[in-house]
Amino acid sequence: MFKFKTPSKETRKIMSEVALGNIEDDFESKCHDKIKNLTSHEFVKITSSGNNSIFVALSAIEGDIIVPDQGGWHGFKQIAKFLxxxxxxxxxxxxxxxPKDLDDLEINENSALIFTSFAGYSGEQDTKNISKxxxxxxxxxxxxxxAGIGDKKHELGNGKYSDIILASTGSPKMINVGSGGFISTNIEEIFNDNPMPQKLSKTNEIVCSGIxxxxxxxxxxxxxTLNATEHLRKHITNTIHGKKRGVNIIIPHANAKEISWKLKKALPIxxxxxxxTCPNYNRVKQKAISVEIKNLDYGCLKKEYLDKIIEELKINNLQ
Incomplete structure (x- = not known):
């Protein structure tokens, strides 16, 4: 049986110790330093969730909010609408x-483009050209x-490109604590001019210790996770964005719903x-099956587990 990704044993232990009062430390400041090192941003705030990070970011935007037509996160539109x-x-x-497609839009001053590191978790965005x-x-x-924080190539989650970087640290994200999030930027006004959203999204020291x-x-x-996805793509060739890095594979199929039920029975978790299944704004707006490698426990990203997934996909003619 496959296992769903949970916080590491070390993370669970330190969060328990902090909750019991056995450890007293300024974990929030430590988080700030580590996130600054990852993103190359000067200013960081820990929040209570990824959506609250989005709320803080969008609250600071005076102009339009530009969102991708698919492959993003539905919270982008929901929060922008709420604001x-x-x-x-x-x-x-x-x-x-x-980015050239932005030329076709009428965009007001002080607007923002919000997007995910990986389109639908499946294909990395060209953050350099988007930023330029x-x-x-x-x-x-x-x-x-x-899903892109910690990129060793420094192409995703890099503050030299993106003006604002935010993330959820809930389950089963790359920083997997079960709750929380963060936002980082070099634009100090994002935080100084919008204190109320930050107060509403403040988290606690237990979550900070986990992060x-x-x-x-x-x-x-x-x-x-990237390597596991790449291994699957070597054997399953008809995936969407198959030549790009990603943390899942999306396979177009006219009978996606029926096939997904078969796969769930054959690959229990x-x-x-x-x-x-798709269509799904958070993935792609066409019929397809998404295999969420990012959701799996790291012990299940070993070759024997991945080969089992490949075997079942091929049995269902998804190669």
Whole structure:
């Protein structure tokens, strides 16, 4: 049986010790230092969730909120709507952003583009070119790096490119604590001019201790996940964004719902799931099956488990 990803044993232990009052330390400050090192940003805030990080970021934007037409996170639109922001939808290639397509839009001053490191978790965004376009056109770039933080290539979750980086540290994210999140930036006004959203999203020292612990292994954990996805793509060739790095594989199929039920029976997991179906704004808006490698316990990213997934996909003619 496959296992759903949970916080590491070390993370659970330190969170328990902090909850019991056995450890007293300024874990929030330690988190700030580690996140600054990862993102190359000067200012960091720990929040109570990824959505609260989005709330803090979008609250600071005076102009339009530009969102991809698919492959993002539904919270982008929901939170922008709640904040009464004007939402502009950007056409993409199944979630992959071509910055030149922004030329076709009428965008007000002080606007922001918000996107995820991986389109639908499946294909990495060209953060360098997105950043270059945004900087040249006065658009703030906001990257949700929940799945891309810790990139050893420094192409994702890199503050030299994205003006604002935010992330969820809930389950089963790359920094996997069960709750919490963060936001980082070099734009000090993001925090100074919007104190209320930050007060509403403040978290506690227990969560901070967990984030601090998980940050120590985030680079290794992302690399293991990327390698596992790459192994599947060597054998399953008809995946969406198959030539790009990703933390899941998405396979187009006209009978996605029926096939997904077969896969769930053949590939049981202890809780939650790692087989999902599309169309889904958070993935792609066409019929497809998504195998969420990022959801699996790292012990289940070994070759014998991955080969079992490949075997079942091939049995169902998904190669």
């Amino acid at each position: 009464n922001k004007n939402i502009i939808t950007l056409k993409t290639d199944l979630g992959i952003i071509n 376009y945004c900087k040249n056109n006065g658009i703030i770039s906001i990257e949700d790096a929940s 601090c612990s998980e940050l120590d292994n985030v680079e290794k954990n992302l690399e293991v 202890d809780k939650s799931g790692f087989i999902t």
